Amino acid sequence: MCSSDLLITNPSSVFRKTMVGLFIGLLLGFVLSLVVETLDTSIGTIDDLEQYLDIPVMGVIPDVGSEELISEIQQASTVQEEKVDPETADLYSKLISHFAPSSILSESYRAMRTNIQFLLLEKKYKTITITSASVGEGKTSVAINLAITFAQLGKKVLLLEGDLRKPRLHKVFGLEKEPGLTDIIIGNNQWKETVRTVIDMMLGTLQFEQLFQTPGLDNLSIVTCGNIPPNPSEFLNAKGIEELLEDMKSYFDLVIIDVPPVLPVTDAVILGSKTDAVLLVYRAGKIARSGLKRAKNILENVKSNVIGIVLLGLKPDVNPEYFKFGYKSYTDESGEAAVSGFISSLGKFFSELESCLSKENIR
Numbered sequence: 001m002c003s004s005d006l007l008i009t010n011p012s013s014v015f016r017k018t019m020v021g022l023f024i025g026l027l028l029g030f031v032l033s034l035v036v037e038t039l040d041t042s043i044g045t046i047d048d049l050e051q052y053l054d055i056p057v058m059g060v061i062p063d064v065g066s067e068e069l070i071s072e073i074q075q076a077s078t079v080q081e082e083k084v085d086p087e088t089a090d091l092y093s094k095l096i097s098h099f100a101p102s103s104i105l106s107e108s109y110r111a112m113r114t115n116i117q118f119l120l121l122e123k124k125y126k127t128i129t130i131t132s133a134s135v136g137e138g139k140t141s142v143a144i145n146l147a148i149t150f151a152q153l154g155k156k157v158l159l160l161e162g163d164l165r166k167p168r169l170h171k172v173f174g175l176e177k178e179p180g181l182t183d184i185i186i187g188n189n190q191w192k193e194t195v196r197t198v199i200d201m202m203l204g205t206l207q208f209e210q211l212f213q214t215p216g217l218d219n220l221s222i223v224t225c226g227n228i229p230p231n232p233s234e235f236l237n238a239k240g241i242e243e244l245l246e247d248m249k250s251y252f253d254l255v256i257i258d259v260p261p262v263l264p265v266t267d268a269v270i271l272g273s274k275t276d277a278v279l280l281v282y283r284a285g286k287i288a289r290s291g292l293k294r295a296k297n298i299l300e301n302v303k304s305n306v307i308g309i310v311l312l313g314l315k316p317d318v319n320p321e322y323f324k325f326g327y328k329s330y331t332d333e334s335g336e337a338a339v340s341g342f343i344s345s346l347g348k349f350f351s352e353l354e355s356c357l358s359k360e361n362i363r
Contacts, residue, residue, distance in 0.1 A: 058308035059112025094141045094172050097148040113149040125276035126249045129257045131268040133295035137283040138312045143258040152216030155253040159222045162259040164232035167225040180226030185238050196222045236270045262295040272304035280309040
């Protein structure tokens with residue numbers, strides 16, 4: 001009797017328990033998402049980046065897989081190896097604007113060049129330092145491709161290897177690192193004696209047909225780092241650096257300097273204060289936003305002119321195949337054949353129309 005009375009007077013409420021469980025689940029989910037958002041201090045969108053740093057985004061370089069990148073290079077260039085080792089793939093990726101000018105990355109670099117070009121013309125800047133907050137963000141790739149895209153416009157560009165810590169620029173072009181910048185600073189060589197051109201690149205790892213498959217490299221000159229000194233920051237702070245840069249500006253349309261990251265060493269701060277402009281490079285999610293802000297503040301504290309930032313590694317909001325279709329539709333052979341066929345048919349139509357009109361006039 002007692003048990004039946006309990007069942008009748010205290011029935012279990014399934015609805016009530018379900019609502020309580022749902023509420024607790026939603027509350028835990030909200031707390032978890034709040035914790036994750038708090039721990040994630042990186043910046044991944046263009047609007048966040050511009051708002052947080054108060055500088056414009058000069059370029060957005062998407063994240064492209066290595067296999068897709070090599071495939072595009074093989075289709076667009078003389079690179080025909082079936083299997084490409086990681087070191088060679090890294091080399092090709094840093095020269096993407098030359099090897100695959102119709103690729104997604106090349107179009108992105110050209111868009112970045114256009115934004116920077118208008119600013120340089122407006123302000124009459126001719127020397128630009130390219131750096132990042134931390135290591136491994138892609139500053140050297142940006143410096144190389146920016147130089148190549150400007151050279152493809154017919155501009156006389158000098159690419160200066162100012163990274164005296166871990167120089168990589170000379171390796172990309174297959175050049176010896178000395179004589180270079182350090183030899184100029186200590187007075188062993190005049191800067192014009194150390195300038196390397198496409199002729200010097202031909203003697204390196206790049207093949208002749210690879211160098212001339214896309215025009216523009218003949219407008220690009222390079223000054224390598226030279227012998228690595230034990231005290232790079234003191235070398236870059238030498239009195240003759242300003243005079244050297246002024247002399248280079250009188251000979252070239254643009255001088256692009258690749259320097260080490262800002263936070264680990266002071267080299268970028270020293271050179272950034274001696275050039276017309278500084279361009280920051282940031283790979284999405286690489287470092288916390290506080291570190292990026294700190295790098296910008298350090299540069300501005302020495303009166304460096306930070307003109308903008310380049311965002312790398314951002315995944316496109318739409319399907320990558322859309323970009324491929326958009327770019328290749330203007331450049332692939334099938335598209336060109338279709339246009340040629342249409343023009344040919346149109347020409348025949350007008351020829352026949354003219355013939356008919358002539359016959360009618362004769363009659």
